[in-house]
Amino acid sequence: MRSAAAFVIATFIAGPSSAQAPAPSLPSVTLPAPLARVLTDYEAAWRSKDAAALAALFTEDGFVLSSGTPPVRGRAQIEKHYMGHGGPLALRALAFATEGSLGYIIGGFARAKDEPDIGKFTLTLRKHSGGRWMIVSDMDNDNARRQAANDGPAPGRVVFVCEHGSVKSVMAAHWFNRLATGRQAPFRAVSRGVAPDDAVPPAVANNLAADGFDVAGFTPKRLEQTDLAGAVQVVAIGIDSPLFADAKEVPVARWDDIPPASMDYAASRDAMRARMGALLDALLPRSGDRP
Numbered sequence: 001m002r003s004a005a006a007f008v009i010a011t012f013i014a015g016p017s018s019a020q021a022p023a024p025s026l027p028s029v030t031l032p033a034p035l036a037r038v039l040t041d042y043e044a045a046w047r048s049k050d051a052a053a054l055a056a057l058f059t060e061d062g063f064v065l066s067s068g069t070p071p072v073r074g075r076a077q078i079e080k081h082y083m084g085h086g087g088p089l090a091l092r093a094l095a096f097a098t099e100g101s102l103g104y105i106i107g108g109f110a111r112a113k114d115e116p117d118i119g120k121f122t123l124t125l126r127k128h129s130g131g132r133w134m135i136v137s138d139m140d141n142d143n144a145r146r147q148a149a150n151d152g153p154a155p156g157r158v159v160f161v162c163e164h165g166s167v168k169s170v171m172a173a174h175w176f177n178r179l180a181t182g183r184q185a186p187f188r189a190v191s192r193g194v195a196p197d198d199a200v201p202p203a204v205a206n207n208l209a210a211d212g213f214d215v216a217g218f219t220p221k222r223l224e225q226t227d228l229a230g231a232v233q234v235v236a237i238g239i240d241s242p243l244f245a246d247a248k249e250v251p252v253a254r255w256d257d258i259p260p261a262s263m264d265y266a267a268s269r270d271a272m273r274a275r276m277g278a279l280l281d282a283l284l285p286r287s288g289d290r291p
Contacts, residue, residue, distance in 0.1 A: 026108070028092045035098075035105060038123065038133050039091040049086030049277060055079035058135045059126055067119075067141035069178055070212035083270065084179060084277035088112055091121075101127040109140070118184075119143050142184055155180075156232035156283070158189040161239060165193020165220035166200045167261045168237045172272045174213045179276050187283055192227055194241050196220035207265040233283060237272075253279070 045053035055078040064072040103125040108117035121140035162169040169191035176189040228247035261268035
């Protein structure tokens with residue numbers, strides 16, 4: 001059987017050959033009810049920030065191919081990937097096709113219905129025996145041009161601080177940056193320690209690598225006053241520092257109940273990821289730029 005991806009390619013090759021210039025806004029198409037349900041279920045789960053409901057829309061071996069992040073495969077990993085994600089969303093279809101048990105939807109997404117698209121997506125689909133269409137792969141990217149390093153103001157700095165600057169703060173900074181990139185939010189996180197280790201522990205580095213983060217060349221850094229100057233947010237993970245008192249203009253959030261990653265990496269990671277969405281939501285009004 002041809003793969004869903006091959007089906008999408010073959011359908012377009014077999015389609016009309018006349019080329020047209022890209023329109024400012026392509027018209028929506030009406031989906032058959034079984035396909036429309038895929039989009040409405042996705043919208044509902046995303047708006048409620050329900051990672052489990054989002055993952056349930058995928059086949060057991062489905063893929064998420066999001067802009068700026070490594071591929072994610074499998075329903076369990078998809079649920080972890082979506083944890084902390086969600087918010088306003090409106091999906092619309094631009095094209096679709098089905099052939100037997102395979103199908104696709106190509107569309108655009110916006111913050112609300114009738115607003116301009118801020119990105120586009122392709123869903124490849126497979127029909128299960130019960131007749132329900134499931135997502136095999138979800139690929140999306142935004143419409144805005146990526147900001148170059150020297151193009152415009154620097155992103156707001158978020159500083160995650162833990163005791164040794166080698167475990168929890170490193171995990172938090174990497175997951176925050178992934179979320180901020182996915183939501184096109186103008187923030188960048190760094191990790192610091194009050195008594196930094198020489199390196200990330202091998203077991204933690206391996207777990208981070210499994211999550212798509214390479215910390216092989218990373219060296220933990222001590223928290224300095226210069227780190228706080230100009231920061232938009234500090235997150236203290238189970239620690240305190242006298243430097244915080246000298247930077248009263250910088251808000252400090254305290255995450256004092258994060259499980260130790262050395263004992264249970266997944267529990268520690270998931271506890272921090274569960275807070276990321278709310279943290280980013282709180283930061284966005286300060287920037288005046290909500291994605």
